[in-house]
Amino acid sequence: MPLSEEFLTELRYRNSIETIVSSYVNLHRRGNMITGLCPFHNEKTPSFTLYPENNSFYCFGCGVGGDVITFIRDIENLDYMEAVRLLSDRSGLPMPDDGFDDGARRLRQTLLEINRETARFFHNELKTQRGRKAYEYLKDRRLTDDTIRHFGLGYSPDSFDALLNHLKSKGFREPDIVLANVVANGKTGKPYDRFHNRIMFPIIDLRGNVIAFGGRIMPGLEGAKYINTADTPIYKKSRNIYALNVAKNTKENNLILAEGYMDVISLHQAGFTNAVASLGTAFTQEQALLLGRYCKEIVVTLDADEAGQKATEKAIRVLSGSNMRVRVLRIDGGKDPDEYIREFGPDRFRALLEGAGNEIEYKLFTLRQKYDLTADSGKMLYLNEAAILLSELPVAIARDIYSGKLAKELEVSKEAILKQTEQTRQRKTKAEYNKRLKEFTAPKIKQDAITPEKREHPRAACAEEAILCLLMNFPDLKKEMNGRVQPEDFMTGFHRKVFETVEKQLENGVFDLTLISGEFSTQEMGRIVAIQNKTVAKANAINELADCIRILKDEKENSIIGKASEMETDQWAEALQKLRRQKGSSS
Incomplete structure (x- = not known):
């Protein structure tokens, strides 16, 4: 069963977007605007914006956006229900016990328990006779017992089923053990311990959960120096940092x-x-x-x-x-x-x-190692590359300082270095300008994974976005619609789905992002927030809605006319007649 509207509304009330985001991002308020550096892509000028009035966020740099649940999903790399649970725990709101599907959370918890028991098994093995050489190796590296214990270091025995048998004895199912990637299936389908005869390093996330392992080969043996856990439902190596x-x-x-x-x-x-x-x-x-x-x-x-x-x-x-x-x-x-x-x-x-x-x-320094600076030819090659490097510095003072250091080091004129650096900057600036000019004069419509139809029907897609924006911001406009637009009038599948969702919500008179967060991916939620927070004037809302409906109907008619060769004559004529009747009733 889905989560109730009452629960989600209370969850949103207890977890304001500003309070939640401020624990991850340094925010700045300017009037009604709340901005900060985006936590989802590298930037130096803030483009990450909060909208407290509808409890949403959007980054104009990378397009990430959504409600407070979406933010937690993205920042903590959680699925929808895990993010809801985190917010409910944080705000002291009990999760409803109404039989909703919590399978993903249970699987995640099982994998974490498998990893925790695996880490305990490896650590205990280090204290046994068969782990003696691994322990001695760590001591030879001058690690103390406290350090070994603090980082949970261990040893995987020289066996292909010791860990598997141990985990099964603790009640874990073989498919879950394989999914945790501490055991793998061989070519014959028989499972075997993935790590054996290795010094083990548990990888622990920010909440203290063991999520993966790294295994170092024992000294003197042949093979890969390190074997690491592959990506699993609880671990993505590109998103985690050791220690x-x-x-x-x-x-x-x-x-x-x-x-x-x-x-x-x-x-x-x-x-x-x-x-x-x-x-x-x-x-x-x-x-x-x-x-x-x-x-x-x-x-x-x-x-x-x-x-x-x-x-x-x-x-x-x-x-x-x-x-x-x-x-x-x-x-x-x-x-x-x-x-x-x-x-x-x-x-x-x-x-x-x-x-x-x-x-x-x-x-x-790295450039300097490439050349013989005792020879004039080496100096020239080094300075040419150094000038290219300095030309990338955006601050003139920095270029001046490093040019002075190079001049003193190589006994050349500082002015000559600055001149060459400036010439390089001018060439780059001109090349970048020409590239932007070419893109501006010959723009390319990029493929959009969320609304791929937009490439073929850009005018209709823009009208659809405007209709959605107006309905989200001015729910009373639903009365003006009065059946003038149907879901099948939308030419992009994503906008059609959003329209159906918004219409359903407006039956209760309001639109709330949090209530639809579980129905869309985080990428789709970002697009919805971008549409919702477009600037609209209430005074012109009715006229703008009428114009957008007219455009949408015109584009739909043009699309049907264009498909004449693909449809049976009677089918084509019926579709066109139906659309024109709708246009007549909506004008």
Whole structure:
């Protein structure tokens, strides 16, 4: 059964959009406008807007929007019922016990229980005789028992069914165990433990749930160094950060982005409790947005090998679009943070951390390594690339400062560097202008996944949006409709569905986003909010509605005429006659 209208209305009343969003986003109020930096895409100028009057939000930058339930679904990566439950728990509103389908929540809870029991099994194995070598390895890495316990480290035994048998003995079903990805089905269909003879690192989300695992191969053995949990219903590696559940509580004013589990654990043990890692995957925009909720500065300290340098460059590219400051820590000698701390101690590492340069300094350093600066040809090649890099800096003062540093370092004229930098900027500006001009003079109608018909019927789609906007904002206009528009008049399937939903709601005289949130995807809710919050004037509402109905009927008629060759003559004539009768009655 669906949730009752009374429950959803009370849920919305207890969870205002401003109160909920403000716990994730730093909001600014200007008159009736409430804005902030969007938590769903990287931006430096706020385009994320709240509408308290209808308890909705919308981002003009990325198009994400919806009601308070949609916001929680997107920000917490939850399904509809999980988001409702989170809001009900937060506001002290009991969930109704009316037999609604809560299967997704029960499955999620089962998978979390499987992972929790798996983590307990691995940790206990570390204390057994067969886990002795794994324990000794961790001790050789100078990890204390407290650290091992704090991060829940463990050992997966050299067996293909030890974990499977253990979980089954605890009452878990085999299909659920496989879905949790701690057990996999072999080619013959026989299940086997996915991790065996590995040191295990549980991955814990922000609420303290074990959601996945990483397994490191034992020293001296052949095979993949790390095996990680694949994406499951409770885990998406591109949206999670290792150890953020601990680092979010740090007293430091920044976060350290390291490369692997051991780097993070060693850093925490050494007192750097603000260290996190990106879970063995290329750093993603979703991860950058997640980190941005907890800090204003990121210090990137990935490994110094070639792979680590490429990962650093990728992380810088992703982070440069955010509103966080970025610094890069370089460790000489090709050492990673774990090795450096073990050899030189925490104080030396802290000194390195405090001296970490910003992203421009790191990029200049990386460029410098490519050329022989003792030769004039090497200097010229380096300065050419450096000028391109400096031309990307938006602030003139920054370009001046770095040009001065380069001039002093290479004993060349600062004015010459600035001149070349400015010439590069002008070429880029002209190229970008020409590109925008071409797009403006020859616009392309982009394919719209939500309303694909809009490409073929743009005029009708715009009229449909206007009709929906008017009905959502002025429910009394339903009387003016008086059957003049039917769902079949709409030429886009999505708008037709929204129209039917709005009409049904207006039978009670009001339109409430929260009451329809469960019927649409989060992407569709964003589109509905965009339509609802378009600027409309009540004084012209009746005339505008009439104009839109006329346009919609005209477009429908043109569409039917255009399909003459595809329809039987009698069928075509009947459809056209019916539409013209409707047009006559609506004029």
